[in-house]
Amino acid sequence: MKIHREGFKTLIVVSVFLLAFNFGAYCILSDYKIILTLLAIVSISFFVFIASFFRNPERRIDSDESHVISPCDGKVVVIEQTDETEFLKDRRIQVSIFMSPLNVHINRNPIGGKVEYVKYHPGKYLVAWHPKSSTENERNTVVIKNNYSSILFRQIAGKVARKIVSYVSEGQSVSQGNEMGFIKFGSRVDVFLPPDAELKVSLNQNVRGGISVLAVLKK
Numbered sequence: 001m002k003i004h005r006e007g008f009k010t011l012i013v014v015s016v017f018l019l020a021f022n023f024g025a026y027c028i029l030s031d032y033k034i035i036l037t038l039l040a041i042v043s044i045s046f047f048v049f050i051a052s053f054f055r056n057p058e059r060r061i062d063s064d065e066s067h068v069i070s071p072c073d074g075k076v077v078v079i080e081q082t083d084e085t086e087f088l089k090d091r092r093i094q095v096s097i098f099m100s101p102l103n104v105h106i107n108r109n110p111i112g113g114k115v116e117y118v119k120y121h122p123g124k125y126l127v128a129w130h131p132k133s134s135t136e137n138e139r140n141t142v143v144i145k146n147n148y149s150s151i152l153f154r155q156i157a158g159k160v161a162r163k164i165v166s167y168v169s170e171g172q173s174v175s176q177g178n179e180m181g182f183i184k185f186g187s188r189v190d191v192f193l194p195p196d197a198e199l200k201v202s203l204n205q206n207v208r209g210g211i212s213v214l215a216v217l218k219k
Helices: 005-028 033-053
Strands: 067-069 073-083 090-098 106-108 113-121 137-146 150-157 165-166 179-183 187-193 212-218
Touching: 005 033, 073 187, 106 113, 113 179, 137 165, 137 179, 150 165, 150 179, 187 212
Parallel strands: none
Antiparallel strands: 067 212, 073 090, 090 187, 106 179, 113 137, 137 150, 150 187, 165 179
């Protein structure tokens, strides 16, 4: 299993803690082999579980300028008409994707083009499906423009996820499907599509970052 670079520090800390914990348990419970074996099994299982958060599978990206691809793995939990008030300030179709702890946590550019806007917002840590999480939680907003449209998408931290990482900056040219960030331990990503975009997903559908097509843009 290939591990993403965002996981190295966390896994080192977890490893040190588990080694120290098991060493201390051995010093105290050296005569209780069954208990020590159970603790070792639980420790290894916990380490593998944490490592799975940071797995980095290979993805083959089929780029298409008219397509908006999913920026993350997860389940589509919202599809609705809404007003985008932070940057675009117009009517949009919002598609929200919930990332569970079992999903790959890498975020990708839904389209290629020029980065028009990047803004990090500190905030609360409401559960990711809370209606106000999109505007009140810790979040990072990115807008990319190509020859078809400007697409705004927002990384949102949740109750567990409290660390958003972004790799893009304003004025940068980016490729569709390339990594643009990471949300440690999952949460949610909102994508704001033009109202005339042809949706290709439905509620409760599972999508894969860099692969699943959310919508087709019209010129």
